[in-house]
Amino acid sequence: MLKSHVVRKIIQIGNPILNQKSASIPQAEIVSRENMQLYQDLIDTCEAEKEGTAGLSAVQIGELKRAYVVRRLDLDREDDANPIWEVMINPTVKILGNSKSIIWEGCMSVGTGKNRLFGPVARPDHVAVSFTNIQGEQQTHEFVGYMAHIVQHEQDHLDGILFLKYVTNPANLWPNSKLDKYLDKHNDFPTPL
Numbered sequence: 001m002l003k004s005h006v007v008r009k010i011i012q013i014g015n016p017i018l019n020q021k022s023a024s025i026p027q028a029e030i031v032s033r034e035n036m037q038l039y040q041d042l043i044d045t046c047e048a049e050k051e052g053t054a055g056l057s058a059v060q061i062g063e064l065k066r067a068y069v070v071r072r073l074d075l076d077r078e079d080d081a082n083p084i085w086e087v088m089i090n091p092t093v094k095i096l097g098n099s100k101s102i103i104w105e106g107c108m109s110v111g112t113g114k115n116r117l118f119g120p121v122a123r124p125d126h127v128a129v130s131f132t133n134i135q136g137e138q139q140t141h142e143f144v145g146y147m148a149h150i151v152q153h154e155q156d157h158l159d160g161i162l163f164l165k166y167v168t169n170p171a172n173l174w175p176n177s178k179l180d181k182y183l184d185k186h187n188d189f190p191t192p193l
C-alpha cells in the first residue's frame with residue numbers, strides 16, 4: 001500500500017540541485033514501490049498547493065529522476081474540484097512545426113505564495129511528448145498552447161533549467177500578488193517590455 005497524501009517540501013531556487021540533470025529511471029524500477037510512492041507524492045504535493053500549479057518534477061522534491069506530473073488542463077477545467085494529473089516517466093519532447101507562443105509561466109521552485117514569480121516565456125507552440133505511464137506503458141501525446149508550455153517547462157527541470165532562463169529582462173518578472181491585481185484590473189497580462 002502506498003502512503004497517500006504525502007506533501008513533500010518544494011526545493012527553492014538557490015539550491016544547486018535544481019541546476020542538475022536528472023537520471024533516467026531504469027525500466028525495471030519504473031513501477032517499483034519506491035517510485036510509485038514518488039509519483040503519488042508528486043500528485044499529492046501539487047494538490048496541496050493553494051496557489052494552484054500545473055506541474056511538478058521529481059527534482060523539485062529532491063529526487064534527480066526523470067519523471068514529472070502535469071495537470072491535463074486540456075481535459076479538465078482550471079476550477080475543477082477533481083483535477084486530472086498525468087505522470088510522465090522518462091519523457092522526451094519533440095517540437096512540431098515552427099510556431100511559438102508567449103505564455104506567462106510560474107514555478108513552484110521560484111518563490112512561494114504571494115511572492116511566486118511569473119514571467120512571459122516564448123516556447124514552441126506544438127509538441128509531442130513520449131513517456132512511460134505508471135502502468136509501465138509507452139505513450140505519446142501531442143499538445144498545443146498552454147499544455148505544450150507545461151511539458152516543456154517540466155522537461156527543462158529534468159535538464160536543470162528554470163523558466164527564468166527565458167525571461168531576459170528582469171522587469172518582466174512579476175510577483176503573484178502584483179500580477180493578480182493587474183489581471184483583475186486589465187483582464188489581460190501585461191505587455192512584455
Ligand SMILES: [Zn+2]
Nearest residue numbers: 106107108109
Ligand atoms: Zn517549474
